[in-house]
Amino acid sequence: MAFVKLNNRVKELRARFDLTQEQLAKKVGVTRQTIAAIEKGDYVPSLLLALNICKVFHLPMEETFWLLEDD
């Protein structure tokens, strides 16, 4: 059985766009803790939230979030 993990570049992109967790959270309408959990990989965001995050960074989904398969 293959285990799939969702990886992301949110922390890196946030630093590039000079945004704090709080600022990004406000832009996408979630709490700061949720952004922290996404960055750590503890929480898999909904499609809507992931798309909103991508919109903030002006990037397509696959450049922000991607699947990591581990057999």
Add this chain to the structure above:
Amino acid sequence: MRLKWVFFINVLLLLLAAWGFIPIYSFAMHVANVIKGESTGEWINITPTIIFLFICIGVGNLMYRHNAKKHKRMLLKLFMPAEFSEQDEREKMINAHACRKVYLFMPLIFGIILFLMGLYPFLADTFPSYPMLLLFIFPIAQITIYYLSVRNKF
């Protein structure tokens, strides 16, 4: 920290409710005995019930005022537990997981209560309000499982 306080207040209220309702249960038993002609009237102490009712009115009033600001007096939401004021999808997911856990533990809690109920015939004379106390194990256990599931996650 806030959640911890909500948990302790909920447990305290339930313990107060148990303390406040035991006299009512005893009163009902006395009334039943008087009707059956097995005993004459007896004085009972309803101070715990009155204290409990006053605290309930106070807490209910606080919840109403707190929620009325947020939900513009929507009747159903006015008494919404503080734990369910989720701010985003992750908090909703945490709550959903916690509620699932509480649901999964229900048969176990029910089994324990049934077992403890089996001891009632031995305690009926010394502690007639025993079933009333057992009744309160259910919500206290549910609140505790919920709290243990969500703590440090919000």
